[in-house]
Amino acid sequence: MNFDDKVPIYYQIENHIYHEIITGTLKPGEKLPSVRQLAVDVTANVNTVQRALSEMITAGIIESKRGRGNFVTMETAKIEQLKVQLVTAQLAQVYEQLHALNLSDTEILTSLQQYIQQRGQAK
Amino acid sequence: MNFDDKVPIYYQIENHIYHEIITGTLKPGEKLPSVRQLAVDVTANVNTVQRALSEMITAGIIESKRGRGNFVTMETAKIEQLKVQLVTAQLAQVYEQLHALNLSDTEILTSLQQYIQQRGQAK
DNA sequence: TATAGTGTAATAGTAAAATATAACACTAGG
DNA sequence: CCTAGTGTTATATTTTACTATTACACTATA
The missing domain is CATH 1.10.10.10 (Winged helix-like DNA-binding domain superfamily/Winged helix DNA-binding domain)
Incomplete structure (x- = not known):
């Protein structure tokens, strides 16, 4: 690993x-x-x-x-709950971090958009 | 701290x-x-x-x-470069993690959008 | 019932991070 | 020049994660 x-x-x-x-x-x-x-x-x-x-x-x-x-x-419900939990934790982390770097809500969104776009081109 | x-x-x-x-x-x-x-x-x-x-x-x-x-x-250029670097690292991490959870590009974006919306309402 | 495969737990040892403490090297200001 | 404030470095100690190894408890099955 x-x-x-x-x-x-x-x-x-x-x-x-x-x-x-x-x-x-x-x-x-x-x-x-x-x-x-x-x-x-x-x-x-x-x-x-x-x-x-x-x-x-x-x-x-x-x-x-x-x-x-x-x-x-x-209990598939527990698994679904776990997924939500992990996803939310990830979203919260980026949001908090980027917000702490003074990025606005829209800046955070557009920067992620751009990242995904550029990533697609790089392949 | x-x-x-x-x-x-x-x-x-x-x-x-x-x-x-x-x-x-x-x-x-x-x-x-x-x-x-x-x-x-x-x-x-x-x-x-x-x-x-x-x-x-x-x-x-x-x-x-x-x-x-x-x-x-x-050298403000270095600082700006650092910011880009930190932001990109954050974006990369969320993207990789959520992608590994089988979320598509658009799902990743919309989930972040929803997170921000809900966060705004919670205040 | 014997055996192989499983989870569980304990022991001892190693490595890395962090602490407490002290000493050293340099700078500025009185 | 001396002293207070600074960065730098070193030593010893503690804590924690991880490893290696062994033993124990249980299950299924041949």
Whole structure:
């Protein structure tokens, strides 16, 4: 995995798995790879993976069944809620940051528009 | 100061000062508070502040004058460039994250639009 | 029932960030 | 020249994330 050394690995693993759940790579009720396999996949330690999973279990997104494995919740409402939560967190962050740089609401919007346009051309 | 324990303090201090420079709270050529005073201001250690400053000095945004103090660069072009850089980094992050959540370009834009609208109503 | 695969937990060790503290080097002003 | 204020650097210590390793608890199945 490609880690950003500015933020904890367990946090990045958590986010990574959340993304897989939200995009449907991991479907509701589906079994996750074993913690040992996950550790290999993301090139991290079992304990680090476990820490990430613990938070997801607490959040109710993952259900842990001892001796069987970890499973994505079947409550699709929770997954949808999680998605909204992550999206909103992202939007809030950009908004706050750019606002703190004295960009107006419209400037923030148009700058994102421009960024997307330029990004499309660059490909 | 209000630190996010998910990212290094020196990095947050760096960002904090960058914001003050870009918004004009700290003007070109202006002297920064002493490192010891800054440490008190942000409730961190002198060495931690120094680490943040070191990166800013390397980046050419801050000029250090031993015995006199640290000063914001007078090259306004550099400051403008820094602003573009920070804004772009923010835009890139949201875009990548939301794109990874399977939001299309237009969905990303409209969701930001909606966020700003709702935020306005909440006040 | 034995075994392989699973989650869970504990221990010890390493590395990096941050702190506390002190010392050093330079500058300006009295 | 001396002193107060500045940046700079170094040392030792604490804290936290991460790793390596091992052991334990449970489940399914051959």
